[in-house]
Amino acid sequence: MSQSTPTREVARRVFASEFNDAGYTFKESDDERAPVYALLPTGASANRVFFVGTLTEKDDVGDDAEYWRARIVDPTGTFFVYAGQYQPEAASAIRDLEAPAYVAVVGKPRTYETDDGTIRVSVRPESITEVDATVRDRWVVETAERTLERVDAFEEEANEYGRMAREEYEFDPATYKAAALAALEDLDESDELAGETADSPAGV
Amino acid sequence: MSELRQEAEAIAEQFSDHLNVDADEVEERLENLVNEYRVPLDEARRSVTNSYLDDAGMEREEIGRGGSEQVLVNDIDRDEQWVDLRVKLVDLWEPRSDAISQVGLLGDESGTIKFVSFVTSELPKLEEGASYQLSNVVTDEYEGRYSVKLNRTTTITEIDEEIEVGDNAETVEGALVDIQSGSGLIKRCPEEDCTRVLQNGRCSEHGQGEGEFDLRIKGVLDDGRTVTEVIFDREATEELTGMTLAEAKEMAMDALDTTVVAEEMAGDILGRYYRVTGPTFGRYVLVDEQEEPGPVDVESALIKARSI
Numbered sequence: 001m002s003q004s005t006p007t008r009e010v011a012r013r014v015f016a017s018e019f020n021d022a023g024y025t026f027k028e029s030d031d032e033r034a035p036v037y038a039l040l041p042t043g044a045s046a047n048r049v050f051f052v053g054t055l056t057e058k059d060d061v062g063d064d065a066e067y068w069r070a071r072i073v074d075p076t077g078t079f080f081v082y083a084g085q086y087q088p089e090a091a092s093a094i095r096d097l098e099a100p101a102y103v104a105v106v107g108k109p110r111t112y113e114t115d116d117g118t119i120r121v122s123v124r125p126e127s128i129t130e131v132d133a134t135v136r137d138r139w140v141v142e143t144a145e146r147t148l149e150r151v152d153a154f155e156e157e158a159n160e161y162g163r164m165a166r167e168e169y170e171f172d173p174a175t176y177k178a179a180a181l182a183a184l185e186d187l188d189e190s191d192e193l194a195g196e197t198a199d200s201p202a203g204v
Numbered sequence: 205m206s207e208l209r210q211e212a213e214a215i216a217e218q219f220s221d222h223l224n225v226d227a228d229e230v231e232e233r234l235e236n237l238v239n240e241y242r243v244p245l246d247e248a249r250r251s252v253t254n255s256y257l258d259d260a261g262m263e264r265e266e267i268g269r270g271g272s273e274q275v276l277v278n279d280i281d282r283d284e285q286w287v288d289l290r291v292k293l294v295d296l297w298e299p300r301s302d303a304i305s306q307v308g309l310l311g312d313e314s315g316t317i318k319f320v321s322f323v324t325s326e327l328p329k330l331e332e333g334a335s336y337q338l339s340n341v342v343t344d345e346y347e348g349r350y351s352v353k354l355n356r357t358t359t360i361t362e363i364d365e366e367i368e369v370g371d372n373a374e375t376v377e378g379a380l381v382d383i384q385s386g387s388g389l390i391k392r393c394p395e396e397d398c399t400r401v402l403q404n405g406r407c408s409e410h411g412q413g414e415g416e417f418d419l420r421i422k423g424v425l426d427d428g429r430t431v432t433e434v435i436f437d438r439e440a441t442e443e444l445t446g447m448t449l450a451e452a453k454e455m456a457m458d459a460l461d462t463t464v465v466a467e468e469m470a471g472d473i474l475g476r477y478y479r480v481t482g483p484t485f486g487r488y489v490l491v492d493e494q495e496e497p498g499p500v501d502v503e504s505a506l507i508k509a510r511s512i
Contacts, residue, residue: 007348011381013428050379050426052475089467104475106381126382129475138477138500139379145505146428148512157239184509188502 011050011106013143014040015183016077018176019049023111023119024168038109038121041171042150043162049123051079052104052131052139058094068094070128072103075140075183080122081105090125097130104131104139140187144180151177208234211249215256222260250284272340278314278372280352283345289352292335292367306330310338310352315372315484318351320344325356337361348487371483376434377497378427379477387422388466389452391415419449421469422488425478433488434480440491444478445469 014022022038026045037045053074061069067084068091083090090107097103107125114120151173154162165171212231219225230252237248257263272286280287294316296308306321306329319341321327330336339359341352354360386401393400393407394416400407402415421436421444442448447455447469456462482492 008382008424008431010429010431011379011426048381050381050428050475089470093471104379106475127470127474129471131475134499135476137502138497141500141502141505142428144509148509152512158245160242181509184502184506188506191502 009035009047011048012040012044012046013139013146014046014049014051015143015147015176015179016051016053016072016074016079017179018042018076018147019051019079019109019123020077020121021169021171022046022109022121025109025111026164038111039161039164039168040150041165041169042147042173042176043154043159043165044150045161046109048106048108048126050104050106050139051143052102052136053079054136055094055097055099055101055103057099058097060095066091066095070094070097072105074143075186076179079105080120081107081125081128082110082122083125083128087125090128093128097128102131102133102136104129104135137187140183144184147176147180151180207245208238211245215249215253218253219256219260222262223256225256276314277310277312277317277352278370280317280343280350283343283350285343286340287343287352288337288339289341290335290337290363290367292369293330293332294369296330296332308332311367311369313368313370315370318349319354320351321354325354325358327354327356327358328360330360335363335365335367337363373481373483373492374432374489375479375481376425376427376432376489377477377479378425378432379475380423380473381426381431381475382424383466383470383474384422384424384433387420388469389449389456389462390418390420392418417449417453419447419452419465421445421466421473423473425480434482434491435485435488436491436494440494441469444494445472 018041021041024039025036026039027034027036035047037047040046051072051074053072055070056073057071059069061067062084065085067082070081072079072081083094085091105123105125106127107123110122110124111119112122153159154165154173156162209231212234213227215230216225216227233252234248237243237251238245243251272288274288274290277289277291289310289312291310291312294309294311296306299305299307303323304320305323305325305327308319309316310319338354340357341354344351344353391402391405392415393402393410393413395407395410395413398407398409400409402413405415406412419438419441421441423434423436425432425434436444438449452465455468456465477497478494479497480489480491480494482490
């Protein structure tokens with residue numbers, strides 16, 4: 001029986017430093033049209049991601065047709081987002097945006113191999129929208145929590161992606177845990193600073 | 205106690221009246237399947253249970269007696285669970301098969317759920333509007349929707365109590381990661397009692413028609429673990445986007461294109477977090493109440509994070 005409503009893939013929350021390490025991809029079935037997953041080094045599969053960061057640079061790197069490359073920075077690193085004629089909405093969103101700006105991106109992980117054999121991980125966006133700092137802060141907290149949960153469950157017996165990550169990667173999950181904690185601490189400090197400024201009397 | 209141990213004790217308990225089943229032995233068998241042969245826990249449970257059924261020469265329906273739990277219909281989220289319900293018969297439908305004695309809708313304060321009773325179970329017929337305590341019914345799932353099956357072991361007790369039936373309300377929170385087609389400024393069929401959305405000016409029931417403008421957003425909320433499809437009706441869409449139906453019509457008129465409305469809305473709402481509450485309809489949550497969760501509490505998040 002064919003399923004009339006294929007289940008939509010969840011959008012994983014992952015920081016740039018971990019996402020950029022997720023160079024191993026796999027399918028869950030032999031079907032040619034089966035979805036491709038990137039293996040997150042903390043032990044999870046990701047067919048889609050959602051992230052919020054600061055757009056710092058955008059370049060049209062296309063030869064004939066428009067092909068936009070955007071750098072979007074989070075507390076741990078940089079996401080590389082590429083959008084061309086097959087992502088018309090995302091491409092036009094990047095064209096219209098002015099850096100710096102907080103943006104929210106929904107997209108699919110893509111990998112490619114460079115001439116020297118390194119695997120680079122980038123994002124093919126489904127949507128890009130400008131958001132405010134509140135959304136960005138919520139994403140940082142949410143992503144830190146999800147990352148810590150993944151690291152916590154990494155060694156569990158029933159965690160097949162944890163096992164796959166141990167086989168395919170040599171990254172230490174503790175690195176991502178430290179990055180997640182650091183991201184939260186930074187946010188907490190900048191919150192306090194903002195609080196102090198807001199509390200000080202005018203003109204001081 | 206480990207998850208395996210819990211399952212093992214539950215299985216041993218199910219057979220306690222029929223077989224001398226030791227929880228340690230069950231646990232060992234589950235462990236072998238799950239850890240050694242990488243069988244998912246659900247499948248392992250089924251397989252181990254079946255082998256004990258064989259040993260005892262029993263049918264699947266005969267176990268679970270006494271072990272089932274009193275639940276609310278909207279809390280049912282797994283299949284093949286033995287449960288007890290305190291419900292009102294809300295609606296009876298026409299059975300589509302001779303094997304079915306009754307089919308319809310049961311409700312309690314949490315919402316409603318489909319039920320089926322089979323001829324072979326030889327159960328007394330339920331009456332519309334009456335309330336019952338049903339013990340030992342089995343949950344079932346089809347494409348993510350749950351129902352319950354009455355069976356030979358089910359006991360039916362009519363109760364003299366008016367049960368208020370709820371609307372399966374759910375609260376979901378997450379980032380709005382997608383706006384589906386059929387969102388924004390849409391046209392609905394003007395025929396009486398028909399609210400179908402026109403596709404290229406056509407109603408699937410009544411054909412070509414003028415149509416009446418309406419606003420709607422079919423969106424996807426995603427919290428990084430699960431996705432939920434949500435529908436904002438005109439009122440909810442106006443609240444969400446700040447754009448009224450009149451403004452949307454004007455915008456479409458200026459552009460000579462209705463799709464600009466959804467595009468404009470997308471820029472304002474995609475990628476933001478929302479918390480919505482409303483009744484469930486199939487796989488959708490129909491939004492009654494909505495809010496943006498506001499600034500996040502970093503300090504408590506940090507305290508929690510450090511404890512992991």
